[in-house]
Amino acid sequence: MAKAKRQYICQNCGSATYRWQGQCADCxxxxxxxxxxxxxxxSAKHDLSKGGRTIALETLNADSKMPERMLCGIAEFDRALGxxxxxxxxxxxxxxxxxGKSTLLLQAAGRLAQAGKSVVYISGEEATAQVxxxxxxxxxxxxPVALASATSVRDILATLDRQTADFVVIDSIQTxxxxxxxxxxxxxxxxxxxxxxxxxxxxxxxxxxxxxGHVTKDGTIAGPRxxxxxxxxxxxxxxxxxxxxxxxRAVKNRFGGTDEIGVFAMGEEGLGEVSNPSSLFxxxxxxxxxxxxxFPALEGTRPVLVEVQALTVRLxxxxxxxxxxxxxxxxxxxxxxxxLEARCxxxxxxxxxxxxxxxxxxxxxxxxxxxxxAALISAFSERPVPADAIVFGxxxxxxxVRQVSHDGLRLREAAKLGFSSGWGPKGMKPVGGISVTxxxxxxxxxxxxxGRD
Numbered sequence: 001m002a003k004a005k006r007q008y009i010c011q012n013c014g015s016a017t018y019r020w021q022g023q024c025a026d027c028x029x030x031x032x033x034x035x036x037x038x039x040x041x042x043s044a045k046h047d048l049s050k051g052g053r054t055i056a057l058e059t060l061n062a063d064s065k066m067p068e069r070m071l072c073g074i075a076e077f078d079r080a081l082g083x084x085x086x087x088x089x090x091x092x093x094x095x096x097x098x099x100g101k102s103t104l105l106l107q108a109a110g111r112l113a114q115a116g117k118s119v120v121y122i123s124g125e126e127a128t129a130q131v132x133x134x135x136x137x138x139x140x141x142x143x144p145v146a147l148a149s150a151t152s153v154r155d156i157l158a159t160l161d162r163q164t165a166d167f168v169v170i171d172s173i174q175t176x177x178x179x180x181x182x183x184x185x186x187x188x189x190x191x192x193x194x195x196x197x198x199x200x201x202x203x204x205x206x207x208x209x210x211x212x213g214h215v216t217k218d219g220t221i222a223g224p225r226x227x228x229x230x231x232x233x234x235x236x237x238x239x240x241x242x243x244x245x246x247x248x249r250a251v252k253n254r255f256g257g258t259d260e261i262g263v264f265a266m267g268e269e270g271l272g273e274v275s276n277p278s279s280l281f282x283x284x285x286x287x288x289x290x291x292x293x294x295f296p297a298l299e300g301t302r303p304v305l306v307e308v309q310a311l312t313v314r315l316x317x318x319x320x321x322x323x324x325x326x327x328x329x330x331x332x333x334x335x336x337x338x339x340l341e342a343r344c345x346x347x348x349x350x351x352x353x354x355x356x357x358x359x360x361x362x363x364x365x366x367x368x369x370x371x372x373x374a375a376l377i378s379a380f381s382e383r384p385v386p387a388d389a390i391v392f393g394x395x396x397x398x399x400x401v402r403q404v405s406h407d408g409l410r411l412r413e414a415a416k417l418g419f420s421s422g423w424g425p426k427g428m429k430p431v432g433g434i435s436v437t438x439x440x441x442x443x444x445x446x447x448x449x450x451g452r453d
Contacts, residue, residue: 082256095237110140124175291379295371310375327357343399
């Protein structure tokens with residue numbers, strides 16, 4: 001016999017409990033438990049191995065063709081996707097409010113429609129007149145995109161069944177509502193049920209569907225994490241609204257790699273592609289300033305030169321030093337500071353340390369260790385790093401400088417932008433006419449910068 005239970009769902013992490021409490025036991029957030037209708041629980045015991053249909057099994061060596069892709073005409077977008085949208089796939093894109101998600105997707109939808117694809121744009125947050133005005137500002141007013149403003153998943157699916165679509169945008173999934181679930185739009189149950197129905201439509205119709213997702217205050221996509229497991233691709237749209245550039249990064253991709261990025265710059269006519277992001281991040285860079293180092297980061301197959309800035313302030317005895325980091329891991333900074341003090345003899349413990357990655361760029365490349373160390377040494381000693389040098393390398397706790405991947409690509413990109421020397425792990429080979437200086441231990445870099453014999 002079936003019986004239904006009421007349960008309380010955390011709107012932050014999606015965990016369920018059968019009694020209300022002020023704090024979620026799983027994620028620790030307060031006042032996030034909302035009562036929702038629970039799933040029907042079947043108490044009857046029966047053997048599930050009987051009564052089902054037999055599933056046809058296949059072998060791994062069966063012939064399979066590569067999935068068809070649709071190029072949206074925005075090269076940076078296609079790069080982040082791994083070569084364009086895949087027919088029948090579901091893509092989830094998240095980002096801060098006002099970062100440009102709707103603008104980017106409207107540009108992609110307009111170009112696909114102009115290329116002859118059947119495109120449907122469903123907005124649950126804006127009226128069709130607002131979307132039309134944005135398209136006119138972007139120069140896409142004549143693109144044959146079918147617009148609608150709706151939040152009912154049943155109405156949306158009924159409409160899509162009557163009109164064949166190659167590309168569908170749902171903006172956003174948190175505004176969608178399924179009448180099969182007795183809860184308000186935006187709750188965990190509604191988001192999960194609405195996404196499941198829309199993804200099922202994509203698989204059955206071979207239409208590429210894009211779901212726009214809200215993000216929480218810490219930058220993660222709002223709603224249950226199961227939503228990220230349901231879709232094929234998860235894209236994160238990063239950047240600060242105070243800066244003109246935006247980065248589209250693949251977090252998950254079943255049809256390609258997750259190491260490629262797309263770089264855009266926000267302008268009067270929408271998001272424009274940045275084919276050479278290194279020149280963007282090094283714009284107006286001050287030369288011969290202590291604490292400034294250029295680091296060749298690697299994003300997939302694309303090297304990007306960014307500026308690492310450091311500032312140290314010596315404090316009076318007994319004062320508690322502050323550590324502030326923007327664009328890098330604070331734990332990684334603590335490790336580099338410890339290596340500089342324990343292995344190289346620099347008294348960094350009594351100084352405040354401020355580290356910033358210029359332009360709001362966020363570094364995840366482990367090869368940034370040596371660039372950060374060089375910036376700290378330069379700021380601490382007030383001796384600038386040569387303006388024509390790039391620095392990269394991974395550090396160990398023993399102070400050794402380890403090899404990094406694709407050092408040739410990093411040096412070649414630096415040579416294109418006029419840099420003439422590279423500091424990194426020992427064993428590097430000169431590329432593109434750029435001279436190299438290799439280090440086995442971090443102490444050798446300290447001796448070079450401080451002029452020690």
